[in-house]
Amino acid sequence: MSGSKTFFAARVFDGQNFLDNVRFTVTDGKITSLDCQSQLAPEDTHLRGLVAPGFIDLQVNGGGGALLNSSPSVEGVQTIMAAHAKYGTTAMLPTLITDKVEVMAQAADAVANALVEGVAGIVGIHFEGPHLSVAKKGAHSEEFIRPISAEEWHILERKDIGQILVTLAPENVLPEDVARMVSLGIKVCLGHTNADFATAQKAVNAGADGFTHLYNAMSPLTSREPGVVGCALLNDNTSCGLIVDGHHVDYATCQIAIKAKPAGKVFLVTDAMPPVGTYDNEFAFFDRTVTLSDGKLTSTTGELAGSVLDMASAVKNTHQKVNIALDESLRMASLYPAQYAKLDNQIGALNQGKQADFVVLDTELNVEQTWIKGQLIFSH
Known part of the structure; x- marks a missing residue:
């Protein structure tokens, strides 16, 4: 078979279950066979550690x-991806x-070109803004917050930039x-918003089905006004991104959302x-200027x-600090x-049939290797 490679790992998490002594074949970037209770063969690439689906x-x-x-630019996108692949x-x-709308267009072009050039790991673009609340802008620049216009629609209607996610x-x-x-196939998340519950609910009824960095930069859940947080927690069909770094959200508050x-x-994001x-x-x-101090x-x-935050640390924090089982912590970062x-x-x-995107973790959940489409992208 052309472009075929076999791998062996003593322990694999496939997204649902932990499997032992797994031998799998990758052909043209996809998993074509996966067998448990196998043995290491001379031609196999031996993966030493826990093999889990790659983080998204x-x-x-x-x-x-x-x-x-x-x-x-494509170079900018490549640099960001390479840093996180580690x-x-x-x-x-x-x-x-x-x-500015010009920068939105440039970013869209960069992602379109990255997809054409096959930059590993780029699957679309997230526009966080510019249609946000000034009251909950956080670090976003007030001068660029604006109503939606024909120029933004022109970018949002593009079909060459992969999956589009918009925070508004x-x-x-x-x-x-x-x-x-939503009719264009865009995923709409509510975020950087001071809306009351009723306004948020109207957006959910219109098809918004996500919340950007839950709890942060959104109206809180209180006794007499459920706010955007209340809307996020109440609507079972919606998903929430969560920054589990111990700075953005208290670990107990993370537990409440997951419960x-x-x-x-609930899925993990780094922001x-x-x-x-x-x-x-x-x-x-x-x-x-933004300064880093104490993480x-x-x-x-x-x-x-x-x-x-990086995704490996997010998984580690979710497992060790939020006390979520390892399999569920890994699913929150991948599935x-x-x-x-x-x-x-x-x-x-x-x-x-799935793309061979996987990570090899040591016993401390540190990344030893990262593979995309069966190609080694990073090795410790």
């Missing part, structure tokens, strides 16, 4: 010293923070515009910024500005984001 990050602003807003990410949505504030976008996005939502409806994969402790961010990124204007982004027919699990 739907919110990645930067990495490797690059920020998508500042480097809206931590087990095999698929991502490069994420553009609120910016429902108080600033009409339900019919949410429905229009409240049906299985499969990562340029320092991931570097030794940098500050970077320029629009007209401000936390803070803007000169005082607010949290993304994270230096569940794949299902949310409508990519689970290709990635998110290790089954026959």
Whole structure:
């Protein structure tokens, strides 16, 4: 068989179960056979550690010293992807923070070109803004927050940029515009919003089915006003991204979300910024500077500005600090984001017919190797 490779691992998590002594074949980037209770053969690539589905990050602003807003190019996208591959990410949505429409178009072009050039791991784009709430803008720049216009629709209607995810504030976008996005195949998440419960619910009824970094930059759940957080927790058909870094959300508060939502409806995101994969402790961010201290990124204007979280650490924190079983912690980083982004027919699990995207973890859940389409992308 052309382009065939066989692998052996003593322990594999396939997305549902832990399997022992697994031998699997990859042909042209896909898993073509997978057999348990096998033995290592001389021709096999021996994977030493726990083999699990590759991690899928739907919110990645930067990495490797690059920020998508500042480097809206194929090179910028490649740099970000390479930085996160070291931590087990095999698929991502490069994420553009609120910016001028020209930068949105450049970022869209960058992703389109990355897809044409086959840049491993790029599966679409996440536009976080610009149709957000000023009251809950966080580190986003107020000067670029605006109503939706024909220019944005022109970008959102593109069919060459993979899966599009849009984060918006429902108080600033009409339900019919949410429905229009959904009809285009766009995933709509509510975030950076100060909406009341009723307004958020109208957007959910119109087809919004996700919430961006649950709890952060959204109206809270209170006794007399459920807010956007209440809407997120109440609607079983919606999914929530969660930043499990110990800075954005208390670990007990993470537990509450996981307990409240049906299985499969909370997935891990990093909201990562340029320092991931570097030794940098500050970077320029629009007209401000963001500084890293004690694992936390803070803007000169005082607010949290993304994270230096990576997906392997998110899994580790979910398992060790939030006390979620290892199999479920791994699913929150692979299967569940794949299902949310409508990519689970290709990635998110290790089954026959799926893309051979996997990570090899040591006993401490650190990444030893990252493989995309059966090709070694990173080795420790």
